[in-house]
Amino acid sequence: MFIGLIGAPNKGKSTLFSAITTLDVEIAEHPFTTIKPNIGNTYFIKKCPDTELNLKCKPKNSLCINGSRRIPIKIVDVAGLVPDASSGKGMGNQFLNNLSGADALILVVDISGETDEFGNPSKNHDPFLDIKFIQNELITWLSDILASHVSSLSKLQDGASALKSILSSFKATDSQIKKAANEANLSLSYIAWSDVSIKKFSEYFIKLNKPLVVVANKLDKSSTEKLEELSSKLKDIKVIGCSAAIELALRKAMNSGAISYTFGESSFSINTTDKEKVKALQYIKKYLEKNNDTGVQKTINYVVETLLDQIVVYPVENENKFTDHFGNVLPDAILIKKGSTAIDLAAKIHTELAEKMIYAVDARTKNRVSKEYILKDNDIIKIVSAAR
Template identity: 40%
Template sequence: MLVGIVGKPSCGKSTFLNALTMVNAKVGDYPFTTVDPNRGTAYVQSTCVCKELEVQDNPKNSICTDGIRYLPIQILDVAGLVPGASEGRGLGNKFLDDLRQADVLIHVVDASGSLDAEGNKINKGSWDPLKDVSFLEEEIDAWIKSIIMRDYEVMRKKAAAEKLRFSILLHEKLTGLAIKKHHIDASIREVGIVDNDVNTWDENLDTLITTIRRKSKPIVVVANKIDQPTSADNFSRMQNELDAKVFPVSALAEVFLRTEHEDKTISYKQGEAEFTMIDEEKLGDSKKQLLTKIQSDLLEKYGSTGVHDVLTNVVFDLLNMIVVYPVEDVSKFSDKSGNVLPDAYLVPKGTTAIELAGKVHSDFAENFIHGSLAPSGRRVGTDYELRNNEVIKIVSAVK
């Protein structure tokens, strides 16, 4: 799974990536600080099944601390997007091409309304952040359309001559954008296009593209810079007027708290509503004042800096993921080498035993015999739908 961070220049994308991952991507108060994308690994939290099973685990592909599993998620922070990017403005299609593989987008918006469409500083509060949301959606749609239009006539002719289904040609065209066949099929049904009637496509193409984009690259909105005085009102308007889920966030405050935690001046755990001061002398007066302000204006008001709530929501609500634990030994919950609950997999809700087998090893799906659930040992077949925190052995003919 790849999460893309998008938004106009200087809205705080790289700061948000740093807040999630602490990778130290370059941050600057001028547009296009980021040109080449920055990648990082963030960790989403889930209650580990080790607690329920009362075992001590030895995680391999994830981390477990105090009964909480931390599962790695790949995050990509790209260059800023300006209106007209799909026609080459700003860094143009480079930005968009970097996003090809993203399965979901986090749209970082400057909620304080202090940057114009191009990310230049303007008077505080003088820009309406709601406009950023529609701009971005329109740009992504225009980009997908430009890819389709390159071969639209050829596709049309081919479909008419060979009586082919449009969805198959469209999938071939869009597969490089991590757009799956089921996204296209569901969108065609929703828009009411007749798959093998070319004439019904033309008039519905724009609606179809928007529908495909919503399904294949869903967006959550981050109302960033919520620490600024002009942000609160904009945030409530965004919450009321947008279809997307909106989160109040201060990426800068999260980076500050985590840096101080690493410096051992405070004790702070990601996502929490409080911190404790450890070394007041080392902190000094100005940092102490800033911390008091963060406590009263941000943590007490919004419950946290918001950064981690966004990731949790993306993974478990928007993408509807569950966590499952494949093992080799159902009585010990271990792999071949005896590691207990070594791997935790994030899979979409509704994933079947055979689909999980394919994710663990492609040969396992082809040679699937059955699944065995732990601790009961109950046998399940190919179509068995996995539940959250299921521990399962895949039994296959492959040794």
């Protein structure tokens, strides 16, 4: 699973990337700072069940800090996109191919309006225009890929399977292809789509395949009124107010020991007496008092929980001690799609475990559940299988 960061240049994508991955990447006050994609890990954060069970967990595939489980998620930051990128403007659009496998996108805009769609200084630029052109560029990107293949589909009765293989880098599912064709009113047999039809299909497919959230960044230089104005223009898309710069400053201060801060929280404590630092930190405190949080962790959690519909499940081998084979308490936190069953969980761990699965045990109640048991968020599950 991975999340892509997109947006026009100079909006703060790399600042956000750096804040959430704590990797040092190039950030600058001009367009096209990022050329090659930045790849890193961030965390989806959720309360760990160890406190509730009165145990101390020993995570293997994740971390647990102050009772919060941090589950790694891959994140990719690319160059800035400009209008007509698909015709070669700016850095072009080839770099979007780094995002074809992204499960969701975070679209970063500058809510202060101080940068235009090309990333140049501006006043009162409407970020809604950026969202529109970026959606359009995503559709054109996909349309161009499809247009180069569509002539080969006209002789095939089963165009859906052919499309699935053309769109394999997008991890296209049968249901996404069928739904997109259906919504665009297009047949999937003997495909002979016009450019307009390809565009229509692309529009619906992108919506299904690349769910997105808008991050209204640089809120520290803007107002809640502007944020509400943008939200009201985007009925189907969630807008989250954010200050990547403040989150980056907090994480740097935390790493240097100047503050104690837990990601996503609305306050922190100051451990330094350095006057300059304290002054800057007081400014950040004021921002957090007004806005509650920086919006950064909220965005990651929204993508994972809401856009990607994931729940967290903890597989264990010993349902009485909540441990794995080696005695580690709640070793793995597994992200799995809402609606998945116990056997889906087994398959995620190991194919053989699923093939030879007999039943599962809900470790909290010690009740036996079937292979088809629908997992609940935070479940602790033992898979019983004849696999060795």
